Amino acid sequence: MKILIMGCGRVGARLASLLDEDGHEVTVLDVDTYSFRRLPPSFRGTALFGNGIDEEALKKAGIEDMDIFVALTQGDNRNVMACQIAKHIYNVPRVVCRIYDPLREEMYSALGLETISPTKVFSQLMREKIEEPDNNK
Amino acid sequence: MYIIVVGGGRLGYYLLKALLNEGHEVLVLEKDARVCKTITDELGSVCFRGDGCEAATLAEVGTGRADMFVAVTGDDEDNLVSCQVAKHKHNVPRTIARLRNPQNAALFKKLGVDVTISTTDIILETIEREVPTHPLTHLLTIDEKGLVIVDVKITPDSKTVGKTVKELSLPAGSNLALIIPSEGTARTPAPGTALQAGDQIIAVTTPDSEEALRSALGGV
Numbered sequence: 198m199k200i201l202i203m204g205c206g207r208v209g210a211r212l213a214s215l216l217d218e219d220g221h222e223v224t225v226l227d228v229d230t231y232s233f234r235r236l237p238p239s240f241r242g243t244a245l246f247g248n249g250i251d252e253e254a255l256k257k258a259g260i261e262d263m264d265i266f267v268a269l270t271q272g273d274n275r276n277v278m279a280c281q282i283a284k285h286i287y288n289v290p291r292v293v294c295r296i297y298d299p300l301r302e303e304m305y306s307a308l309g310l311e312t313i314s315p316t317k318v319f320s321q322l323m324r325e326k327i328e329e330p331d332n333n334k
Numbered sequence: 335m336y337i338i339v340v341g342g343g344r345l346g347y348y349l350l351k352a353l354l355n356e357g358h359e360v361l362v363l364e365k366d367a368r369v370c371k372t373i374t375d376e377l378g379s380v381c382f383r384g385d386g387c388e389a390a391t392l393a394e395v396g397t398g399r400a401d402m403f404v405a406v407t408g409d410d411e412d413n414l415v416s417c418q419v420a421k422h423k424h425n426v427p428r429t430i431a432r433l434r435n436p437q438n439a440a441l442f443k444k445l446g447v448d449v450t451i452s453t454t455d456i457i458l459e460t461i462e463r464e465v466p467t468h469p470l471t472h473l474l475t476i477d478e479k480g481l482v483i484v485d486v487k488i489t490p491d492s493k494t495v496g497k498t499v500k501e502l503s504l505p506a507g508s509n510l511a512l513i514i515p516s517e518g519t520a521r522t523p524a525p526g527t528a529l530q531a532g533d534q535i536i537a538v539t540t541p542d543s544e545e546a547l548r549s550a551l552g553g554v
Contacts, residue, residue, distance in 0.1 A: 250411055252437055274387055274411040281414075285444055300389045301415070304423060 201226065201263045201289075203249035203279050204270035208295075210235035212267065217242050226258050249279040252286065265291045273298050280310055335359065338400045338426075340386030340416045341407035342369045345432065345453075349406060350380060361395055386416040389423045397424040406432040414438075417447045449477070469552040470544070473536070483511070483538055486551045490531040494551055500525035505539070505546035512536040 198221050202209050205227035213225045214237050223242035226249050227233065233244040247254030249268065260266065266283040268276035273296045280294040294312045296302040302314035335358050339346050342364030353360045354377070363386040364370045373381040384391035386405065397403065403420040405413035410433055417429040429448050433439060436452040443450065463471045463485070474483040488494060494502060499510060514520040516532030529535075529551075539547045 251435065252441075272411065274409070274415040278411040278414050281445055282441055286441060298388065301387070301419070304389065304419065308418075308422060 198222070198264040199259070199262055200224070200265045200267065201255075201258055201260060201283075203227075203266070203268045203276070205232040205235060205244065206269065206271065207235065209267075209269040212269070213242060214240050224258050224263075226254065250275055250282065252282060255279075255282065255287065260287045260289065263287075263289050265289070265293070267293045267295075269295050273301055277301070277305055277310070284310065335401040336396075336399055337361075337402045337404065338363065338386075338392075338395065338397060338420070340403075340405040340413070342366070342373055342381055343406070343408060345406045347373065349404065350377070354380065363391065363395065387412055387419060389419050392416075392419055392424055397426060400424070400426050402426070402428045402430065404430045404432075408434065410434050410438050414442055414445065414447065417442075418445060421446045470548045475541075480540055481538055482541055482544065483536065484544065484547070486535045486537060486548065488529050488531055488533040488535065488552065492529075492531070492552050494529050495531050496528055498526050498528050499523045502529075502550055504550050505543035508537060508539040508543050508547045508550075510535055510537050 200216055200221050200223050202213050202223065202225045205213070205225045209225060213223050217223045217240055225236065225242065225244050226247050228248050230246050236244060245258050247258060249255060249270070260283060266280065266289045268279045270276055276294050276296060280292045283289040284292045292311060294305065294310050296305060296312050296314055297316050299314045299317050302312045302317065306312045337353055337358050337360050339349055339360060339362045342362045346362055350360055350362050360380055362373060362381045363384055364373070364381055365385055367383055370381045370383040382395050386392070397420055403417060403426040405416045407413055413431040417431045420426040421429050431442055431447045431450050433442070433450050433452040434454060436455045439450045439452060459472050469487055471485045472482060473485050510523045512520055513523050513527065514534040515530060535551060537547060
């Protein structure tokens with residue numbers, strides 16, 4: 198599959214290299230080329246300079262042919278806007294959006310975006326970790 | 335009217351003052367404590383410190399009873415999201431967003447922002463109007479009707495010089511409203527009116543036929 202990832206931070210870079218290992222055709226977009234240092238030397242995909250909320254940059258990254266678009270920048274609003282461009286302007290079949298703020302995540306999920314709130318997921322995970330009986334003792 | 339303004343930057347600040355002067359109930363939402371304090375010190379409790387993109391903040395300031403919601407921060411994505419939260423969570427009847435990137439206008443409209451204002455476009459249009467050779471300038475966009483009012487200059491080398499209005503092949507939906515000759519008074523064009531070099535034509539058209547109208551009138 199052809200996958201476009203916006204944001205080459207820790208998660209973006211890791212996801213890119215995992216998907217690349219699985220044999221997908223991956224393109225990573227970031228506004229800071231220095232962040233591409235996080236990609237492993239074995240990465241066979243494309244790393245592209247550009248802002249994912251700019252339609253021209255998205256076009257250059259080949260958004261029209263993408264099967265999946267993933268927004269993983271630090272800004273919730275930037276992710277939300279980029280995903281809505283991908284979904285409503287370029288009709289990308291599958292769009293996944295990271296939104297830290299749980300309230301905003303719920304709203305955009307209700308509006309039809311596929312969303313993940315790391316805040317919700319991680320606090321739930323931690324809670325389970327803390328509350329589970331310690332099996333090592 | 336109760337109007338909420340997101341962003342207490344220079345635009346937000348002057349907007350707040352103007353709206354207060356007109357007698358409206360206005361509240362500015364601003365994230366930065368210092369900016370918020372400056373506004374409060376000068377104008378009283380008309381500034382609330384908080385993130386205008388957060389549903390909880392918007393609930394706290396009574397967005398549900400706002401008549402108008404105006405987002406004028408310097409970031410398009412923040413303006414989009416705060417307008418969407420106001421619209422979808424709080425049912426504000428009219429949301430207005432400032433744009434930095436003019437290309438975002440169509441997207442914002444599609445996503446539920448009622449009015450977009452591109453400061454870049456406004457400045458550009460004003461500058462274009464000052465350039466004497468520019469063939470077509472925007473005067474006004476009437477969004478609800480899908481119409482634009484434009485100003486077209488007939489230059490001496492235009493093919494249309496000497497032609498009458500009925501001889502022009504104007505695109506569908508385009509009408510000439512007024513002819514302002516370089517000398518003499520403005521007149522309403524009749525089918526037999528001939529175009530002269532130096533004429534300034536005020537025309538009504540649609541955004542899509544703008545280019546066609548330009549070549550029909552000014553084509554060289």
